[in-house]
Amino acid sequence: MTAAGTxxxxxxxxxxxxxxxxxxxxxxxxTEGGRxxxxxxxxxxxxxxxxxxxxxxxxxxxxHRWAEDVQHIKDLGLDAYRFSISWSRVQPGGxxxxxxxxxxxxSSLVDGLIGAGIKPVVTLYHWDLPQELEDEGGWANRATAxxxxxxxxxxxxxxGDRIDVWTTxxxxxxxxxxxxxxxVHAPGRTEPAAALAxxxxxxxxxxxxxxxxxxxxxxxxxxSITLNLHVIRPDxxxxxxxxxxxxxxxxxxxxxxxxxxxxxxxxxxxxxxTAHVTDWGFVLPGDGKITRQRIDVLGVNYYSTVRxxxxxxxxxxxxxxxxxxxxxxxxxxxxxxxxxxxxxxxxAMGWNIEPAGMTELLLTVRDAYPDQPxxxxxxxxxxxxxxSEDGRVHDPLRVSYLHDxxxxxxxxxxxxxxxxxxFAWSLLDNFEWGYGYDRRFGIIRVxxxxxxxxxxxxxxxxxxxxxxxxxxxxxxxxYEV
Numbered sequence: 001m002t003a004a005g006t007x008x009x010x011x012x013x014x015x016x017x018x019x020x021x022x023x024x025x026x027x028x029x030x031t032e033g034g035r036x037x038x039x040x041x042x043x044x045x046x047x048x049x050x051x052x053x054x055x056x057x058x059x060x061x062x063x064h065r066w067a068e069d070v071q072h073i074k075d076l077g078l079d080a081y082r083f084s085i086s087w088s089r090v091q092p093g094g095x096x097x098x099x100x101x102x103x104x105x106x107s108s109l110v111d112g113l114i115g116a117g118i119k120p121v122v123t124l125y126h127w128d129l130p131q132e133l134e135d136e137g138g139w140a141n142r143a144t145a146x147x148x149x150x151x152x153x154x155x156x157x158x159x160g161d162r163i164d165v166w167t168t169x170x171x172x173x174x175x176x177x178x179x180x181x182x183x184v185h186a187p188g189r190t191e192p193a194a195a196l197a198x199x200x201x202x203x204x205x206x207x208x209x210x211x212x213x214x215x216x217x218x219x220x221x222x223x224s225i226t227l228n229l230h231v232i233r234p235d236x237x238x239x240x241x242x243x244x245x246x247x248x249x250x251x252x253x254x255x256x257x258x259x260x261x262x263x264x265x266x267x268x269x270x271x272x273x274t275a276h277v278t279d280w281g282f283v284l285p286g287d288g289k290i291t292r293q294r295i296d297v298l299g300v301n302y303y304s305t306v307r308x309x310x311x312x313x314x315x316x317x318x319x320x321x322x323x324x325x326x327x328x329x330x331x332x333x334x335x336x337x338x339x340x341x342x343x344x345x346x347x348a349m350g351w352n353i354e355p356a357g358m359t360e361l362l363l364t365v366r367d368a369y370p371d372q373p374x375x376x377x378x379x380x381x382x383x384x385x386x387x388s389e390d391g392r393v394h395d396p397l398r399v400s401y402l403h404d405x406x407x408x409x410x411x412x413x414x415x416x417x418x419x420x421x422x423f424a425w426s427l428l429d430n431f432e433w434g435y436g437y438d439r440r441f442g443i444i445r446v447x448x449x450x451x452x453x454x455x456x457x458x459x460x461x462x463x464x465x466x467x468x469x470x471x472x473x474x475x476x477x478x479y480e481v
Contacts, residue, residue: 009410009471016119016421017466018080019073019443020378022126022170024056025430027086029063034099036092038128039138039179040433043186054436060428061451063105070112072444072453073427077467080119080164082377082423083109084126087151094130095147103158110162119164121377121423123226124152124209126170127185127433134187139175139198142282145205152209156216166221167299167377168209171228172202172257177323177330184324184434192332193278200282203260203291210293225261226299226377229254229365231357233307235340241310245337248273249308252331262369264292274333297420299377300365302358302405304351311338322351324434347401348382348439355404362412362419373418379405380425382432382439385456393445393456396474402458403474406465424462428453 024040044055062069073081087094089102113120125148133144152168169175178185181195189195210223230253234242251270259267265288271280304322311317317338323330331337342352358379365374381401385393406422413419429442437448443459446452457477464472 008473009407011410011413011469011471013469014420015469016079016375017462017469018078018082018119018121018421018423019076019427019462020082020121020423020425021062021084021427021430022123022128023084023086023089024059024126024128025426025432026060026062026428027089028056028058028061030055030057032063033089033101033105034092035086035102036088037131038086038088039131039134039186040128042131042134043188046188049188050434051436051438054431054438056431058448059431060446062428065451066105066109067112068453069428070109070116070118072455073113073118074116076459076463078118079466080121080421080423081113081427082121082123082167084123084128084170085155086128087125087148088128088130090155091151092130092132094133094144095150098154107158110159114162120159120162121165121167122155122159122163123167123170124148124155125168125175125205127175127179129175129187138180138187138189139201140180140191140194142201142204145201145208148205149208149212153212153216156213156221161217161221164222165224165297166210166213167224167226168206169202170226170299170377171301172199172206172225173228173253175202177252177332181332182324182326182328182330184326184330190326190328195330195332196274196278196280197282199256200260200280200287203257204287206261207290207293211290222296223293224295224297224299224375224377225257226301227254227257228301228303228378229258229361231302231305231354231361231364233305235307235309239310242308245308245310248334248337249306249331252334258368260288260291261295262292262298262372264288277333295372297373297375298365298369300361300374301378301425302361302376303349303379303381304347305342305354305357307340307342308337309340311336322349348384349435351381353381353401353404355408358405358408359412359415362409362417363415366412366415366417373420375419375421375423376409377423378425379422380441380443382441385429385440385445387445387454391454392479393454395456395458398443398456398458399461399477400474402462403471406471410471
């Protein structure tokens, strides 16, 4: 029973509970085991690019401690673990020879997960492009998408049917717009036309990889893509100009990926809005057929919402979009939209906490694609956690965040959204990209000096949720099983 005396929300018996990580954020061992450099190695070692000059050289030392981390996942009672493969660890140059030692690392991890009763959910690309491919143009170059397909095929051959779900890309929005538009992510380029070319070549890479995986493993292979779909609200819902601002941002943020991936074409308004930036000549005949592959489950990442209004051009436009400060904008081709500050509360990232946005997003996808199953592949919050005198990490704000957002997922299911699972971000505190080690998202705390792992209250709370399928009250922290 909840504190109010009403029955706790119960999720379906086959609902998947998991947690997620990414290779560069946790692995460390940046120069060990034959791994080649990625764009995040180069970017983080460039002065001024990350907070405090932090890099992922050591991160959580997961490369050496993976067995311990698998035990944590098992002890949490999770059904699945979503992790990413470092492309440059298994194929250092992004083309050419593969690295047997790197492949063996992931094969051992997969076997360890299966042995612990945990389903492996693999992400093939979580932002760490081999540097040699970037040197040839990166995602602005069509050849990168073709190389990605070769890499995906080899991973399918090596890991085979041991993988429960194959996720091609994580948040291509960030790879394209933050990497090539605003430059706040690796590779740090601020080239609007290149950013839109990257959008297409990432979509193309997804389609080519899906084809390659199924050619190796057959139609039974479950293929996914994870998108950070934006919930965009107008400042004034009665203003036609503000509603058009929503449309423009929705085209860049959401439909630039949903269109080619699920419909096989880019939306006409996106092409018109950006025609002064590029003629989209990099989209070749037949590409739409490639990008549109069957998605067994659509990964959805959700953290916060944005609010926009029409910008009249007076003064400087507000840019409270939550995606890092830069003189260049990730919103390619759009100069008459501003992102206004939203009411709190906020996480340590400065993102607003809005659980209702989760329900809204899932129902929006349901309405647009009623036959498309979904899974929450990331959801979580960064707060400034400390170890208390009792040796525990009490993080009531994170517990409340997780509770309210899981409840919002349940509300979407009640309203007819086909949501199959939920992965908390993140299993471990980790290297948070441009914010270095300052922001902590983990339900397990990592001491970056000793690499000691300590369960936070949120981990104990999440264990109860994962093992019972019933939403615990926010004060239901069970330290003992």
